[in-house]
Amino acid sequence: MRRGQGRYNDTIAIAALVVAVLLSAVTWIAFYKPIVLDLVAGNSAALIGLPAAFMGAFLAVVIIRQGAGPIEFNCFGMQFNGLAGEVVLQAICFVAIADSIKLLRPVG
Template identity: 45%
Template sequence: MDKYEEKGQSLLKRVVLAFKWLLSFWLIVIASTFGFKTTGSILIEHGLQKAVVFNPVLVIGLPLAALISLALVLSLEQRAENIKFKALGFEFEGASGQIILWVICFVAISLSIKLFV
């Protein structure tokens, strides 16, 4: 590998790392905006307030479960270069591994919410 290929690989790693940090930043911005808008709507609109009082798991719990599972998958992906696992005769790696892991995390968190509520 010559020096230009090494520089290209280094630049690519830095761009991927910057994208991951930007994605994490935007996730925080979107989650906080969702939280503020939901809280403001609950306090102002009586219809949404009734919905939250009647079924808070549906209005607040499931979106938070989605965000928590996304944060878990993103943090695992930042610790390890590539997420890959084998289950039930299938092999998942790369983007498909992340998607399947997100679905598994979301279903597990949603079922635990349903179990304890």
């Protein structure tokens, strides 16, 4: 990869994330009906929480990668480095955030 190309990739990824959030907002405004509100209120952990968990995990990996270069770590007795490290770290972050959403969700 050429020097500085990683910065452009991260910028494109963050721009795509912003576009996705804006599209979600436009869709929300377009379908602002009581039945949709009831559906979202009843299933907010799945409809809002899981996409937010993915975005949080993605941003955590992008921020760590910008500051330290390639991600390398040992986990479960295995060594992960390069792209595999990023993918595994994002999966671990996503599962941790999704579990916390499940634990904090009110019962009933």
